[in-house]
Amino acid sequence: MIRASGPGQYLVLIPAFNEQEAIGSVIREVKDRVGDVPVLVVDDCSTDSTAALARIAGAEVLSLPFHLGLGGAVQAGYRLAYELDYDFVVRIDGDGQHDPAHIPEILAALKTSGCQMVIGSRFANGNAHPHSSAIRAAGTRFFRLVLRPILGKQVRDPTSGYVGVNRQALDVFSRSFPLEYPEIEALVVLQRRAFQFLEVPVRMRPRRGGRSTITPLKSVYYILHVLLGVLVNVLRFERSRWR
Numbered sequence: 337m338i339r340a341s342g343p344g345q346y347l348v349l350i351p352a353f354n355e356q357e358a359i360g361s362v363i364r365e366v367k368d369r370v371g372d373v374p375v376l377v378v379d380d381c382s383t384d385s386t387a388a389l390a391r392i393a394g395a396e397v398l399s400l401p402f403h404l405g406l407g408g409a410v411q412a413g414y415r416l417a418y419e420l421d422y423d424f425v426v427r428i429d430g431d432g433q434h435d436p437a438h439i440p441e442i443l444a445a446l447k448t449s450g451c452q453m454v455i456g457s458r459f460a461n462g463n464a465h466p467h468s469s470a471i472r473a474a475g476t477r478f479f480r481l482v483l484r485p486i487l488g489k490q491v492r493d494p495t496s497g498y499v500g501v502n503r504q505a506l507d508v509f510s511r512s513f514p515l516e517y518p519e520i521e522a523l524v525v526l527q528r529r530a531f532q533f534l535e536v537p538v539r540m541r542p543r544r545g546g547r548s549t550i551t552p553l554k555s556v557y558y559i560l561h562v563l564l565g566v567l568v569n570v571l572r573f574e575r576s577r578w579r
Contacts, residue, residue, distance in 0.1 A: 346424035351409035358544035363393035407515035432544030452531035456498030456538035
């Protein structure tokens with residue numbers, strides 16, 4: 337199993353569900369880019385060969401006994417990293433969309449900025465993302481507007497899963513993490529703790545295999561579900577302030 341860490345060490349976390357078409361090449365590319373850095377794949381009860389192919393490619397695999405969804409898989413990885421005393425975790429997706437070449441940039445920003453979270457942003461340089469659907473792009477614009485007054489500053493890519501966190505954020509997220517569509521709600525959780533984030537520009541690519549689980553109908557559900565989660569988090573924070 338993945339080894340315990342020393343001071344300043346980090347690992348790369350890859351939550352994965354039925355990503356057998358891409359997971360092996362993603363892990364090999366990570367290792368080519370960052371060398372002998374631990375890579376942890378959290379297999380969210382896949383029904384294909386994701387876990388086996390991840391091990392063959394050289395990753396450690398945490399296999400969940402039940403399908404928890406993205407947030408549950410990410411939280412399991414964060415909890416293990418926290419218990420093993422890692423100071424930083426960089427999370428990428430298992431479908432090949434995230435270019436591992438940016439991992440050192442995200443890690444450097446975590447170490448030098450004092451922020452608890454660094455987001456790999458498709459839009460940090462003001463460009464459009466060529467691989468986003470019209471519905472997803474509209475959802476991103478919507479949540480930029482929603483989050484601006486809550487966070488106190490603009491976040492250009494609130495749905496990015498290319499994220500680095502430090503040990504302070506790991507402490508919080510290992511105990512409490514949004515389960516279904518976590519990226520946006522996680523920003524609100526950080527804001528409640530007076531934590532800071534920043535965005536660094538990254539290049540995104542098309543999926544290498546499989547397909548996104550977010551269909552047009554699910555996109556509407558996604559927007560409503562996340563908006564409700566954001567409002568609940570805000571109300572909890574306001575209630576706690578007045579106690």
